[in-house]
Amino acid sequence: MSAISCAFLENISFLKRFLSRFLRDQQDIEDVVQEAYLRAYNAEQKKDIEQPKAFLFQIAKNLALNELSRKARQVTEYIEDSDSNTLTDTGSTTEEELEAREHIALFCEAIAALPERRRRVCLLRKVHGLPHKEIAERMGITVSAVEKHLLKGMLFCRAYIRKKEQGQLMGSPGKPARPISLEDRG
Known part of the structure; x- marks a missing residue:
């Protein structure tokens, strides 16, 4: 054998x-x-x-x-x-639905821009719904580290989305918004 x-x-x-x-x-x-x-x-x-x-x-x-x-x-x-047929009809307008889709797409971009470990922690919590303790056990880190990764990850995502939205609203046509720097990633 x-x-x-x-x-x-x-x-x-x-x-x-x-x-x-x-x-x-x-x-x-x-x-x-x-x-x-x-x-x-x-x-x-x-x-x-x-x-x-x-x-x-x-x-x-x-x-x-x-x-x-x-x-x-x-x-x-x-x-x-996902297309508009999967969205629940809440009486929202097409513009509101488009804005919601754009926001979700920006959130996905922001998550993808996180460092690997922080992205895994955020996905295990936000997508898979695991409790902090279980994430800590699975990843071999402390609960405190999980909480720090989540906090920094969500702050980064919020800043990323805000900068992208401001760049789209305030930026001139053809000129992209300032990219998120490594310092912004936390």
Whole structure:
């Protein structure tokens, strides 16, 4: 039996618990576990793996993060692509609906402009609705760090949207608004 296969069989339950820090859905966890094993096994066929357990867990973590990013992109694309038929009729005018769509698109742009860790914290809270404690456990950070990331992320998003809207309203045609600098990102 290969070293990767042994490490996989000895650590499968631990691997699933590890992945539950990143993924909520049991089926997603199962899929990532299987994909991690297959990738690790295939890599082992090409070269010797000195630390099979660590290698397996690293592959699983990368796959889980990719899955989170993919789901976040799906939500963003869904919001951006939703048409007026999906909006609830509240008697709002077409202008109000267009303005709401533009605001959502700006919010998605702002989220995408955040540093990776802060973006993940914001998406886990705002899109997936996870409590601060669960986000902290999944990401291996403190609850205080989660709160700081959320605060800085939302302040950045608010400033980003405000600057974009002011640039669109006050900027001259053909002249883009000042880009958000790294200092503005918090």
